[in-house]
Amino acid sequence: MKREPLSVVVITYNNADTLDACLSRVDWADEIVVLDSGSTDDTLAIARRHGARTAVHPFDDYGPQKQRAYDMASHDWILNLDADEMLSPGTREQIEHALTAPRHAGFRLPRRERMFWTVQHRWSWRNGHLRLFDRRRGGMNDVEVHSAVEVRGPVRTLWRADFVNDGDGDIATRVEKINRYTTGMVAYKLRKRQRFTGLRMVFYPPVFFLRQYIGKRYFLNGWAGFIASVTGAFYAFLKYAKLHEAREHAARRSKEDTGNKS
Known part of the structure; x- marks a missing residue:
């Protein structure tokens, strides 16, 4: 057929x-x-x-x-x-x-x-x-x-x-991509009004690392698997850290605008 x-x-x-x-x-x-x-x-x-x-x-x-x-x-x-x-x-x-x-x-x-x-x-x-x-x-x-x-x-x-x-040939490329992607995701997450950002920032990265390194068997890849799991956890941390930062800046601007109007 x-x-x-x-x-x-x-x-x-x-x-x-x-x-x-x-x-x-x-x-x-x-x-x-x-x-x-x-x-x-x-x-x-x-x-x-x-x-x-x-x-x-x-x-x-x-x-x-x-x-x-x-x-x-x-x-x-x-x-x-x-x-x-x-x-x-x-x-x-x-x-x-x-x-x-x-x-x-x-x-x-x-x-x-x-x-x-x-x-x-x-x-x-x-x-x-x-x-x-x-x-x-x-x-x-x-x-x-x-x-x-x-x-x-x-x-x-x-x-x-x-x-x-075949995209990430070295650690520098991976870190650069993480920085670029997490910055690009801030507007989307702000629109979604994602909650519990602080808790996610604290607890999700270590959970991500264990899920990747142990649960997904990245340990089979030697040190490369360990580094990939750590940088993945950093990605998980950074996207919520940048979201928290954006909200802090927005709150500060709102407070300043309110003060100026009064």
Whole structure:
């Protein structure tokens, strides 16, 4: 039985170092779509060398840019990858099997992280991410920073498949990303009026570390797993610390405005 046709969708910006490896693993797809944000390196040349259909659009935010790329695709089934991600051997077969008379709106693929100088051990926990989906039944949500695909209908995880995220090659890159992401999340969390920020700031980071290092078996990754768990706990702390700071600043400004009016 023939599988559903598939479009692989990637957004890029100066990803010449990783894009070739990413696209080499998906050259079997029916279509590759690359939406670039104005790269100044060889990103677009690499994409065209792989037969990708390319376009350029200024980057405003991750979610809207991804959705534009989905809208460019010719087929309804989308495989969404970042330019620093690549499918593991054997994942193609799992995807093609899933797309043979699919009964689900989407499929999660487990992701293995690059932990600085190594790649996550296969026996440590791999978080599933919704990357293969029917665009007729969903698309990107509007969450800042961590915008992701949401679909209407059942979703299944393809546990025998996975992909590798090659984004954090060193600790400095991880810390820089943590700082950028946590700053970007403040406005979203303020709108949600998240409660008990102080308690979350105190208690959630150690819980996160234990869940990651012990519960998700990051100890199998040696010192890299320990450092990844600590920086993850720092991320958990920093997002609530910045939220608390924003509320303190807002309260101070409100108090000053009240004083000026009186």
